[in-house]
Amino acid sequence: MAFQSSSLIPNPTRRKPILTVLEAALTAVDPAKAVRAVLRREGQHLIIGEHRYDLNRFRHVFVIGAGKAGAPMTQAVEAVVGEQITDGLVVVKTGHSAPTERVEVVEATHPVPNTAGVEAGQRILALAEEAGPDDLVIALLSGGGSALLVNPAPGLTLSDKQQMTSALLACGATIHEINCLRKHCSAVKGGQLARAVAPATLVTLVLSDVVGSPLDVIASGPTVPDQSTWQDAWAVVEKYALVKTLPAAIVARLRAGLAGELPDTPKADDAVFSTSHTLIVADNQVAAEAACRQAHDQGFNALLLTTYLEGEASEVAKVVAALAKQVRGHGQPVATPACLLLGGETTVTLGAHPGRGGRNQALALQTALLLQGMPGVTIVSLATDGSDGPTDSAGGMIDGATVQRGRELGLNAADYLRRHDAYPFLQATNDLLITGPTQTNVNDLIFIFVE
Amino acid sequence: MAFQSSSLIPNPTRRKPILTVLEAALTAVDPAKAVRAVLRREGQHLIIGEHRYDLNRFRHVFVIGAGKAGAPMTQAVEAVVGEQITDGLVVVKTGHSAPTERVEVVEATHPVPNTAGVEAGQRILALAEEAGPDDLVIALLSGGGSALLVNPAPGLTLSDKQQMTSALLACGATIHEINCLRKHCSAVKGGQLARAVAPATLVTLVLSDVVGSPLDVIASGPTVPDQSTWQDAWAVVEKYALVKTLPAAIVARLRAGLAGELPDTPKADDAVFSTSHTLIVADNQVAAEAACRQAHDQGFNALLLTTYLEGEASEVAKVVAALAKQVRGHGQPVATPACLLLGGETTVTLGAHPGRGGRNQALALQTALLLQGMPGVTIVSLATDGSDGPTDSAGGMIDGATVQRGRELGLNAADYLRRHDAYPFLQATNDLLITGPTQTNVNDLIFIFVE
Secondary structure (H helix, E strand, C coil): CCCCCCHHHHCHHHHHHHHHHHHHHHCCCCHHHHHHHHHHHCCCCEEEECCCEHHHHCCCCEEEECCCHHHHHHHHHHHHHHHHCEEEEEEEECCCEEECCCCEEEEECCCCCHHHHHHHHHHHHHHHHCCCEEEEEEEECCCHHHHHCCCEECCCCCCHHHHHHHHHHHHHCCCCHHHHHHHHCCCCCCCHHHHCCCCCCEEEEEECCCCCCCCCCHHCCCCCCCCCHHHHHHHHHHHHCCCCCCCHHHHHHHHHHHCCCCCCCCCCCHHHHHEEEEEEEECHHHHHHHHHHHHHHHCCCCEEEEEEECCCCHHHHHHHHHHHHHHHHHHCCCCCCCCEEEECEECCCCCCCCCCCHHHHHHHHHHHHHHHCCEEEEEEEECCCCCCCCCCCCCEEEEECHHHHHHHCCCCCHHHHCCCCCCHHHHHCCEEECCCCCCCCCCCEEEECCC | CCCCCCCHHHHHHHHHHHHHHHHHHHHHHHHHHHHHEEEEEEEEEEEEECCCEEEHHEEEEEEEECCCHHHCCCCCHHHHHHCCCCCEEEEECCCCCCCCCCCCCEEEEECCCHHHHHHHHHHHHHHHHCCCCEEEEEEEECCHHHHHHCCCCCCCCHHHHHHHHHHHHHHHHHHHHHHHHHHECCCCCCCCHHHHHHHEEEEEEEEECCCCCCCCCHHCCCCCCCCCCHHHHHHHHHCCCCCCCHHHHHHHHHHHHHHHCCCCCCCCCCHHHHHEEEEEEHHHHHHHHHHHHHHHCCEEEEEEEEEEEEEEEHHHHHHHHHHHHHHHCCCCCCCCEEEEEEEEECCCCCCCCCCCCCHHHHHHHHHHHHCCCCCCHHHEEEECCHHHHCCCCEEEEEEECCHHHHHHHCHHHHHHHHCCCCCHHHCCCCCEECCCCCCCCCCCCEEEEEC
């Protein structure tokens, strides 16, 4: 991963070790490398994390999966398991396929699913059900998997589910409530794919794009236990008075579930999970720890503060600036040269007529305003997928002179920030980070470097 | 400082060492104790911080000052300097006076100054001007000092200055711009009190209520160099087109200054500062470091992250929750039992019809929502003056069961938070912190304790 960074220009000497740290973070969560890091062969044994599988035991090995990083993850599995893979199907976002040998990779639309996604979902479910007690199923999940692995429950159509989602968004339901209903109207989400795989042995490899890596949320948790129940689902319907708003087939299904006529999503004590293991191969924590190690190697006093960061970008920026000031003023929490690291994902609440930018560019520009004039400080806000908001930039990399550089060009940083138009400002001051698509996504990383 | 905390009730065992940490923080910034910590006698020598003053050298010792903590700071100076104090006058907020022996303490209104404040300001300026080359002046500044030490420049009235402030607030001027004009329309602010004191020796003791303790902002910096100029002041007038809005006397003064007819506020290289020293006796950093030491003594892995915290309370709370999750999930940045500490001051943007609460209570309740169900975590958000917003509570002290405790009482935490009504919720769940007035103010402290 090489940064074609406009940021190299203003201060190449200072920025070189910093770019090395960023590269280490992205390399650690490269989908193929991350899978290879947990997957290896010892003769006829397949070692996956802490687990050892004797391939001679299995009649078939199936590879299934969904998510934007599906193609390189599949390539990595093929490189290790090779011709012992019987069959497989992985669905990826349009434009994200790559050559594979034994596993079919199909493209579907994201975030709005299309019929290609539905067809792929049906074929993946069929493969899972085909797997028997002597078979091994390797499931590969990554960001976007929820929309890409779409499989409405019997009696429901894709249109029913889309109407349901629209109705839930319109009434202000929480993401937790929406997910509860989605799982109860799907044939695969909420552990139901694992139920289809059982009694075959199941190994799920996860590349997490959800802050905190909650397994039941990533790709809607098709292979892990679900905590939500038919009662929870119906409570959402009643809370927002949705009986007349939701499609009739959905209401009928939820009523039937509530009446005990349909099985609930499998819970933690369900036997289907007795032959199932899940491993996170890459997430924000993996990227952040790799960055910390590299920062240490580059001579920084490195400290990882959190990988659960959330909040409005402009306000989180104030905390980031406050941390930088403390290092500068008091050598706390670590002495200079310091590298503090926060991971997660912020949000930007856009007003009318927003300009160009993304949450990371907004955060970077806000910190540039708050730290203007401060020597020796560099703040990086990086979208690990290389695309921050609807832009071709991965984020921003600012210093105490960024605002002044803009001023000399006749640009007012506060005005650009207010208009949610950070991109052109940071472009003009050479403070944009450009990586191109990284083919992975483990949310964002924010670095505070103080010399 | 004893906490009469309702928070003691839900979990006394866990909370006792925590309250000990909070008490250590407040004790360290007690105004009298903080002054005593930097001030002592060695025979006829007065030791103030790093400096040594031979009292035999001085004909007079004057004590002047302004701020809410003026009375206990004066008592501490009297206890050390005693009858060698010639005369003195310190202005404090109504209700904040205390018995003194040689220095007069007068009360004035805050935040809107009254004529008592103006009279006190004139008398303090007269004392300063009376001091000669053989005299020592000890100035005591603390929060509220800017409004309490009010002294319009010659030709201006208190009403002129108040109209100016209203006009500046109405046009959306920044606090930096407002302070620039205030200093240039005052006879004492922006280093002008130091000019009046010169050539006498001047020692200023500061108890800071401004985040980051910028000396030129605390109490409007009457005894330290000012960076802003007549040109800066006039630029504000032009930027907001205030020539016709501001009182004519103000405009006339600013024009005269711009034309070089009036001296500017003294700059860093001004000779008046050659016999002047300033010492911060207490601020957020002092409180936070004392808390960290006590947390360490109580067995916590303590880490001070920042004392420059700013931002919207509800968003800062998300970062606080993210930090707690990382300690819990990964033992980072320190292992359990952990105490992470952030100092500064957040803000709350109120909607229509807000309920009861303050920024610290809002922050605490928001973290309670984000951390509900998490075992072993306690978040404290404390206003060091003992009064968080317009309430008699110093803040909140929540844990992972706070939201559930409310639910069992029929209270919905999210609803209370949305209505800016955290006080009654935290009162009901026994999560309010009650200290009573602490007579000091070094902003807020936020603690993240994880067992």
